[in-house]
Amino acid sequence: MSAPSIPRVHFTELSARERAKALLEAGTFRELLGPFERIESPHLSPQGVVPQSDDGVVVARGTIDGSPAVILAIEAAFQGGGIGEVSGAKIAGALELALGDAEAGTPVRPVLVLETGGIRLQEANLGLLAIAEVHAAIIALRRYVPVVGVIAGPLGCFGGMSIAAGLCSYLIMTREGRLGLNGPAVIEEEAGVAELDSRDNRRVWDIMGGEQRVAVGMADTLTEDDPDSVARAVREAFAAGLPERHRSAKVERYETRLGVIDSSQELDGQKLRSIWAEERR
Amino acid sequence: METLNFDFPASRPVSRRVHVGVVGSGDLEILLEPLEDERALVVVRTSADGFGEVWRNVLDRFFSRNDVAASIEINDQGATPGTVSLRLAQAVEEARS
Amino acid sequence: MSRGSTWFAALTGVKPAGFEPASVLCADAKVGDERARFLSVVPNSEARFPRARGGELGLEEGWAIAWYVREVMSDDEGDRRAIIAVVDVPGQPYGYHEELLGLNLALAASVNAYAGARLAGHPVIALVVGRAISGAFLAHGLQANRILALRDEDVEVQVMSKRSTARITRRSVDELDKIAREVPATAFDVGSFARLGALHHLIEGVNADEPGDADVERVRDALAGAISSARQDATDLSSRLESPEARENRSASLRVREKLAEQWNQ
Numbered sequence: 001m002s003a004p005s006i007p008r009v010h011f012t013e014l015s016a017r018e019r020a021k022a023l024l025e026a027g028t029f030r031e032l033l034g035p036f037e038r039i040e041s042p043h044l045s046p047q048g049v050v051p052q053s054d055d056g057v058v059v060a061r062g063t064i065d066g067s068p069a070v071i072l073a074i075e076a077a078f079q080g081g082g083i084g085e086v087s088g089a090k091i092a093g094a095l096e097l098a099l100g101d102a103e104a105g106t107p108v109r110p111v112l113v114l115e116t117g118g119i120r121l122q123e124a125n126l127g128l129l130a131i132a133e134v135h136a137a138i139i140a141l142r143r144y145v146p147v148v149g150v151i152a153g154p155l156g157c158f159g160g161m162s163i164a165a166g167l168c169s170y171l172i173m174t175r176e177g178r179l180g181l182n183g184p185a186v187i188e189e190e191a192g193v194a195e196l197d198s199r200d201n202r203r204v205w206d207i208m209g210g211e212q213r214v215a216v217g218m219a220d221t222l223t224e225d226d227p228d229s230v231a232r233a234v235r236e237a238f239a240a241g242l243p244e245r246h247r248s249a250k251v252e253r254y255e256t257r258l259g260v261i262d263s264s265q266e267l268d269g270q271k272l273r274s275i276w277a278e279e280r281r
Numbered sequence: 282m283e284t285l286n287f288d289f290p291a292s293r294p295v296s297r298r299v300h301v302g303v304v305g306s307g308d309l310e311i312l313l314e315p316l317e318d319e320r321a322l323v324v325v326r327t328s329a330d331g332f333g334e335v336w337r338n339v340l341d342r343f344f345s346r347n348d349v350a351a352s353i354e355i356n357d358q359g360a361t362p363g364t365v366s367l368r369l370a371q372a373v374e375e376a377r378s
Numbered sequence: 379m380s381r382g383s384t385w386f387a388a389l390t391g392v393k394p395a396g397f398e399p400a401s402v403l404c405a406d407a408k409v410g411d412e413r414a415r416f417l418s419v420v421p422n423s424e425a426r427f428p429r430a431r432g433g434e435l436g437l438e439e440g441w442a443i444a445w446y447v448r449e450v451m452s453d454d455e456g457d458r459r460a461i462i463a464v465v466d467v468p469g470q471p472y473g474y475h476e477e478l479l480g481l482n483l484a485l486a487a488s489v490n491a492y493a494g495a496r497l498a499g500h501p502v503i504a505l506v507v508g509r510a511i512s513g514a515f516l517a518h519g520l521q522a523n524r525i526l527a528l529r530d531e532d533v534e535v536q537v538m539s540k541r542s543t544a545r546i547t548r549r550s551v552d553e554l555d556k557i558a559r560e561v562p563a564t565a566f567d568v569g570s571f572a573r574l575g576a577l578h579h580l581i582e583g584v585n586a587d588e589p590g591d592a593d594v595e596r597v598r599d600a601l602a603g604a605i606s607s608a609r610q611d612a613t614d615l616s617s618r619l620e621s622p623e624a625r626e627n628r629s630a631s632l633r634v635r636e637k638l639a640e641q642w643n644q
Contacts, residue, residue: 015303030644032637032638032641032642033634033637033638033641034300035300035310035312036298036300036312036314037637038312039630039633039634039637041630042630043561043563045282045326046560046561047557047561048282048328049282049328050282050304050326050327050328050356050357050358051304051326051356052303052304052310052356053300053310053312053354053356059638061642075303075305077303077304077305077306077308078303078304078305079304085563085628085630085631086630086631086634088631089630089631089634089635090634090638093634093635093638093639094638096635097638097639097642119512119537121537121538121543121546121547121564122561122564123563123564124536124537124561124563124564125535125536125537125562125563125564125565125570125571125574126563126574126628126631127537127563128512128515128516128520128535128537129520129574129576129618129628129631130631131516132516132520132521132615133615133618135489135493135516135520135521136493136521136614136615139489139490139493139494139497140493140497140614143497159512159513160512160513160516162482163482163485163486163489163513163516163517164486165482165486166480166482166483166485166486166487166489167486167489167490179482180477180481180482181470181476181477181481181482181485181513182470182472182476182477182481186472186542186546187472187473187474187477189542189545189546190472190542191429191472191473191474195429195472195473195474196474196477207474207477207478208477208478216480218480218483246490247483247486248444248483248486248487248489248490249444249487249490249491249494251441251444251445251448251487251491254441254480254483254484254487255441255442255445257479258437258438258441258479261475261479263426263427263428263475267475267478268478269478272478272479
């Protein structure tokens with residue numbers, strides 16, 4: 001039996017758990033360390049912050065195109081998707097288990113649904129260490145199987161997890177999604193409003209929105225914001241197999257790309273597209 | 282952050298456990314589980330201190346209209362009484378479906 | 379001179395000048411009886427991207443590190459040279475150009491290079507001599523098999539500078555210090571970081587600003603110890619979770635992994 005597809009549902013309106021379900025084949029979703037196990041962050045309530053029973057990360061096994069898969073979906077609404085000790089360990093730990101399977105010759109398809117401001121400040125260095133372990137696991141795992149990242153919602157993907165996105169074999173984005181190391185508000189706070197007005201959405205999405213990132217090759221697929229389209233893009237990414245060379249390993253290409261930039265000149269998304277398109281020829 | 286405990290008389294059991302909601306701004310998550318006793322046991326952890334009376338009123342009203350013998354855990358990030366009732370109704374409906 | 383320059387020069391005997399980009403120093407030098415590659419990120423007042431003039435790890439730095447690390451990997455076929463990241467990085471640059479040109483990818487490039495080298499069997503050692511902040515530390519240090527640090531009051535490990543944390547969380551520095559005493563993960567001092575179990579060794583009694591010969595020898599010995607320890611161990615980061623400190627202060631990280639393993643195949 002296949003689930004009826006309901007039109008006009010936005011992927012970004014779904015919770016992390018519903019997103020994981022949407023990416024797996026109908027009826028195959030099985031959650032690990034779900035809410036009733038209450039493996040919540042031990043660090044939040046001592047600091048006066050209400051924890052969530054799954055610490056904001058859903059780990060789900062199931063299948064994609066008949067192959068075993070694992071989805072790691074971050075819940076944007078809880079603490080801005082911030083990565084703490086538990087949520088970080090859920091992601092890193094699941095990727096490490098997937099690595100074990102891959103080494104044993106039975107690869108599991110890993111998908112990261114990234115919606116996060118980065119490290120959760122209340123857990124600080126615990127989040128930092130966890131994210132380093134996520135990076136390590138992605139790099140080890142993608143020797144065997146593509147690691148696919150999805151950045152769908154307007155919260156976007158920032159901080160240490162934006163580096164994780166940079167390490168993914170394939171990155172799928174919607175127009176609403178955005179990807180950057182530093183969030184616009186932090187840039188404005190640190191460098192001043194002249195550097196970037198964080199409320200200027202047009203400019204923010206011009207730099208780091210899904211359309212721009214795909215246009216310059218820092219993400220691979222621009223998809224519509226509906227569950228079927230995102231799920232299709234994920235299936236197609238796995239069907240494409242491992243990339244010949246991962247983006248984060250293309251050192252000569254990006255050193256050349258940076259070399260042609262005149263950093264004293266006014267630059268925007270469109271100009272960058274044409275500069276780098278020329279460099280490609 | 283404040284932790285509040287409530288206990289209401291109830292007799293009608295639920296058939297399965299249910300999780301709804303998220304601890305996001307103005308929202309809450311509910312973990313509802315079957316309970317052997319004829320009571321509704323509610324534990325609330327809320328980000329907003331000093332609203333014990335408001336919670337008592339909202340829950341009183343809900344359990345006077347809904348007979349639910351269950352253990353209910355609520356993690357709240359400043360939800361309005363309306364949202365609390367809505368989420369509770371959603372959880373109970375799912376637990377009985 | 380920054381600590382990154384000071385320690386690079388002290389350990390390699392190479393003048394920290396004439397590099398392209400000038401912010402990333404790279405040289406090979408002896409540690410014990412083997413050759414190792416040293417990398418350090420330092421301030422560069424002439425940097426092409428002005429937001430990265432203070433020693434931040436930015437676009438050029440991320441890609442340059444990746445290039446230098448990959449050079450070692452392609453040069454070495456039999457004996458895999460150790461790679462030593464001398465860490466004194468105040469963070470990543472906050473800028474318009476940085477984001478437009480893909481700072482996240484530049485940092486991913488250096489993460490990728492260090493982790494790839496580690497997996498290929500190069501012992502990767504981080505030596506923290508100054509600040510190790512946030513994305514910059516992720517990209518330059520945190521993929522190492524072994525992390526060493528000097529015990530010194532200006533050695534800081536954190537996800538944001540104290541000044542920025544105070545501004546963003548709207549707390550005073552005093553308040554931050556108070557929280558840090560209760561929650562070691564939020565503290566800035568290297569002693570608190572050591573309690574999380576990721577440090578292989580905290581090097582005591584070294585003058586971090588003006589190291590003398592004995593200080594340099596002590597650090598070189600610690601590096602040699604870390605290299606040989608890394609050569610005998612797994613190429614992943616598991617040692618960080620096996621330390622007694624991690625068992626105590628990262629117990630949730632361990633518990634999550636245990637439970638995931640139980641439920642993985644059901």
